[in-house]
Amino acid sequence: xxxxxxxxxxxxxxxxxxxxxxxxxxxxxxxxxxxxxxxxxxxxxxxxxxxxxxxxxxxxxxxxxxxxxxxxxxxxxxxxxxxxxxxxxxxxxxxxxxxxxxxxxxxxxxxxxxxxxxxxxxxxxxxxxxxxxxxxxxxxxxxxxxxxxxxxxxxxxxxxxxxxxxxxxxxxxxxxxxxxxxxxxxxxxxxxxxxxxxxxxxxxxxxxxxxxxxxxxxxxxxxxxxxxxxxxxxxxxxxxxxxxxxxxxxxxxxxxxxxxxxxxxxxxxxxxxxxxxxxxxxxxxxxxxxxxxxxxxxxxxxxxxxxxxxxxxxxxxxx
Amino acid sequence: xxxxxxxxxxxxxxxxxxxxxxxxxxxxxxxxxxxxxxxxxxxxxxxxxxxxxxxxxxxxxxxxxxxxxxxxxxxxxxxxxxxxxxxxxxxxxxxxxxxxxxxxxxxxxxxxxxxxxxxxxxxxxxxxxxxxxxxxxxxxxxxxxxxxxxxxxxxxxxxxxxxxxxxxxxxxxxxxxxxxxxxxxxxxxxxxxxxxxxxxxxxxxxxxxxxxxxxxxxxxxxxxxxxxxxxxxxxxxxxxxxxxxxxxxxxxxxxxxxxxxxxxxxxxxxxxxxxxxxxxxxxxxxxxxxxxxxxxxxxxxxxxxxxxxxxxxxxxxxxxxxxxxxxxxxxxxxxxxxxxxxxxxxxxxxxxxxxxxxxxxxxxxxxxxxxxxxxxxxxxxxxxxxxxxxxxxxxxxxxxxxxxxxxxxxxxxxxxxxxxxxxxxxxxxxxxxxxxxxxxxxxxxxxxxxxxxxxxxxxxxxxxxxxxxxxxxxxx
Numbered sequence: 001x002x003x004x005x006x007x008x009x010x011x012x013x014x015x016x017x018x019x020x021x022x023x024x025x026x027x028x029x030x031x032x033x034x035x036x037x038x039x040x041x042x043x044x045x046x047x048x049x050x051x052x053x054x055x056x057x058x059x060x061x062x063x064x065x066x067x068x069x070x071x072x073x074x075x076x077x078x079x080x081x082x083x084x085x086x087x088x089x090x091x092x093x094x095x096x097x098x099x100x101x102x103x104x105x106x107x108x109x110x111x112x113x114x115x116x117x118x119x120x121x122x123x124x125x126x127x128x129x130x131x132x133x134x135x136x137x138x139x140x141x142x143x144x145x146x147x148x149x150x151x152x153x154x155x156x157x158x159x160x161x162x163x164x165x166x167x168x169x170x171x172x173x174x175x176x177x178x179x180x181x182x183x184x185x186x187x188x189x190x191x192x193x194x195x196x197x198x199x200x201x202x203x204x205x206x207x208x209x210x211x212x213x214x215x216x217x218x219x220x221x222x223x224x225x226x227x228x229x230x231x232x233x234x235x236x237x238x239x240x241x242x243x244x245x246x247x248x249x250x251x252x253x254x255x256x257x258x259x260x261x262x263x264x265x266x267x268x269x270x271x272x273x274x275x276x277x278x279x280x281x282x283x284x285x286x287x288x289x290x291x292x293x294x295x296x297x298x299x300x301x302x303x304x305x306x307x308x309x310x311x312x313x314x315x316x317x318x319x
Numbered sequence: 320x321x322x323x324x325x326x327x328x329x330x331x332x333x334x335x336x337x338x339x340x341x342x343x344x345x346x347x348x349x350x351x352x353x354x355x356x357x358x359x360x361x362x363x364x365x366x367x368x369x370x371x372x373x374x375x376x377x378x379x380x381x382x383x384x385x386x387x388x389x390x391x392x393x394x395x396x397x398x399x400x401x402x403x404x405x406x407x408x409x410x411x412x413x414x415x416x417x418x419x420x421x422x423x424x425x426x427x428x429x430x431x432x433x434x435x436x437x438x439x440x441x442x443x444x445x446x447x448x449x450x451x452x453x454x455x456x457x458x459x460x461x462x463x464x465x466x467x468x469x470x471x472x473x474x475x476x477x478x479x480x481x482x483x484x485x486x487x488x489x490x491x492x493x494x495x496x497x498x499x500x501x502x503x504x505x506x507x508x509x510x511x512x513x514x515x516x517x518x519x520x521x522x523x524x525x526x527x528x529x530x531x532x533x534x535x536x537x538x539x540x541x542x543x544x545x546x547x548x549x550x551x552x553x554x555x556x557x558x559x560x561x562x563x564x565x566x567x568x569x570x571x572x573x574x575x576x577x578x579x580x581x582x583x584x585x586x587x588x589x590x591x592x593x594x595x596x597x598x599x600x601x602x603x604x605x606x607x608x609x610x611x612x613x614x615x616x617x618x619x620x621x622x623x624x625x626x627x628x629x630x631x632x633x634x635x636x637x638x639x640x641x642x643x644x645x646x647x648x649x650x651x652x653x654x655x656x657x658x659x660x661x662x663x664x665x666x667x668x669x670x671x672x673x674x675x676x677x678x679x680x681x682x683x684x685x686x687x688x689x690x691x692x693x694x695x696x697x698x699x700x701x702x703x704x705x706x707x708x709x710x711x712x713x714x715x716x717x718x719x720x721x722x723x724x725x726x727x728x729x730x731x732x733x734x735x736x737x738x739x740x741x742x743x744x745x746x747x748x749x750x751x752x753x754x755x756x757x758x759x760x761x762x763x764x765x766x767x768x769x770x771x772x773x774x775x776x777x778x779x780x781x782x783x784x785x786x787x788x789x790x791x792x793x794x795x
Contacts (some may be wrong), residue, residue, distance in 0.1 A: 237748060298712065
């Protein structure tokens with residue numbers, strides 16, 4: 001690892017490539033849980049935890065302990081596992097989307113709604129070569145890798161050394177190391193470390209306008225797509241100007257918000273209009289009626305993410 | 320490391336390519352055919368000159384409908400003569416500010432003047448242009464350019480442009496599925512190379528095409544279709560290489576119950592096909608038989624022939640009849656081959672489905688999603704994502720409730736998304752005035768293994784807290 005860092009670049013562990021057994025990875029489904037896999041323990045609504053499956057290891061949950069050797073290894077992904085206290089959980093196959101919900105945060109991360117739009121608007125598909133900066137916690141990186149596998153490549157740049165190291169380690173652990181190169185450098189000063197190879201570039205940095213030129217250089221001569229994510233409109237303003245100056249076309253800024261609807265059954269009581277027959281003995285206190293109507297509906301969540309960031313897309317024209 | 324020896328040829332437009340034309344925010348998918356007139360945005364032209372040019376090139380439409388590639392650095396020339404007003408207090412709407420009449424403009428057009436030149440003329444003949452503010456001037460130019468500049472961009476089809484095109488042109492055909500919603504579907508469904516994905520859609524083949532693009536020709540896609548055959552026009556416009564089509568299977572939704580019940584075995588299919596063939600033979604018979612018997616089934620034309628043959632023993636007519644019979648036989652043979660092909664296709668799709676180990680399920684149709692989802696989810700392996708689109712929320716509420724009741728799925732989420740575009744210009748940045756009101760709703764989730772009888776005993780030992788929690792989420 002240390003020597004890798006010295007060369008400013010993390011090379012691929014050859015063992016990752018030579019794997020022949022059908023092991024789980026973030027870019028390929030497998031049926032059974034094996035040692036070394038990442039599994040997502042599903043505890044209940046919005047409560048999950050990722051585990052690395054190891055012979056002899058144990059994981060504590062609020063429903064009791066899970067013994068990896070007995071409860072996980074050899075089981076099918078998606079099965080119900082009974083914990084020591086008699087409670088149960090489901091073990092799920094990892095996906096980039098589940099990882100986004102469970103990864104250890106080292107930075108602010110991008111969530112699935114933005115990721116989905118970035119992926120489509122950057123026209124990512126198997127074989128795409130993508131440049132990204134910064135790597136951050138690797139939320140978007142995993143989604144990119146899933147989409148561009150098995151023939152694409154991701155060049156990701158992170159100027160924070162510890163984060164770069166951690167990300168590279170995760171990629172190897174998730175068996176996608178062969179699809180990604182992590183570089184520890186400043187994208188605004190040194191660029192992406194590649195030229196003329198990328199179909200798409202993604203920027204999630206504080207001053208993306210300083211990296212627009214490098215983005216252009218990293219991209220194929222025949223053109224490609226670029227995206228910049230910024231929380232503040234002033235950043236967008238500067239980035240759009242820089243993009244236009246560099247000759248990018250189809251510049252477009254948008255924002256996507258997700259609404260999650262809570263499905264529930266509600267009870268609406270019916271008012272008592274009284275009898276239409278004149279009462280023989282008028283009383284001051286009417287008998288309360290229990291009549292009500294049940295109905296299935298959805299309610300909006302009390303709080304929702306109102307803003308994540310503006311997404312600015314553009315096309316680099318072919319030369 | 321420049322270009323990795325990349326060949327330009329794969330980035331150039333070829334004859335027969337499926338491309339997308341773009342002007343402003345308007346898209347249109349066409350196939351490049353020589354000498355074929357194309358109509359786009361009230362203009363007609365030929366795409367012959369696009370052949371050999373790079374994708375992404377902008378063309379100017381010139382007289383005679385030919386296209387002329389526009390050099391990239393030709394834009395924005397009005398940077399000179401910066402004379403502008405500060406406000407509009409003295410600008411009056413007298414309807415006389417434009418000195419050119421409608422006829423003048425038509426004449427200019429007929430002279431074959433380029434759009435840019437017409438715009439320049441309009442500016443020069445506008446008495447109020449100089450008094451307008453800098454921003455108003457820019458807006459004026461932009462508006463006129465949009466009207467008079469005859470430029471067309473030729474793009475390579477992609478999920479992005481196809482989804483935006485369908486949403487803009489024919490939202491009804493794709494159940495009003497907005498592009499950002501489609502993006503969610505592909506991501507929530509974890510669509511990627513090497514997986515086995517089921518697609519049920521009535522979105523003109525757009526969703527199928529989007530799924531296939533993300534699969535990149537690796538893995539397999541089974542298109543479940545209603546009615547007589549799958550609709551694929553949208554997918555065809557993606558112009559996928561032929562090997563992508565090898566990974567695509569089709570299965571009629573009307574055979575799902577039989578397949579699930581195990582009643583759709585190879586024998587059944589054989590019988591099915593045989594009966595089809597028998598039918599074919601029978602119709603053959605009804606055609607040939609009566610003719611021999613000289614009956615009313617003959618067309619007027621053949622009737623004459625029949626009468627002829629019945630009265631005379633003309634050898635020429637005999638020969639003709641023989642030939643006709645031969646032709647019929649060939650047709651019957653062709654039909655047989657087609658039936659056999661169809662049977663093979665069905666068997667192949669059934670084989671893919673039978674393992675019930677699909678990796679993903681994507682539904683986007685005009686049908687009620689509930690029976691579709693409950694039927695097709697049975698083909699998924701445990702721990703796999705599924706996503707259902709509906710233009711309306713209520714049917715998805717029903718899906719949600721039914722799935723909660725029957726189990727076999729976790730992480731159920733009913734969502735929709737809002738998309739807002741922005742105008743970003745110096746000192747004039749704001750959200751676009753117009754935004755799309757609705758892009759439909761999604762129900763997504765992950766399958767899990769359903770309880771086996773063995774698991775039944777552990778169920779009673781569940782801690783009370785967990786049970787309570789579950790009912791809470793079920794009933795809200």
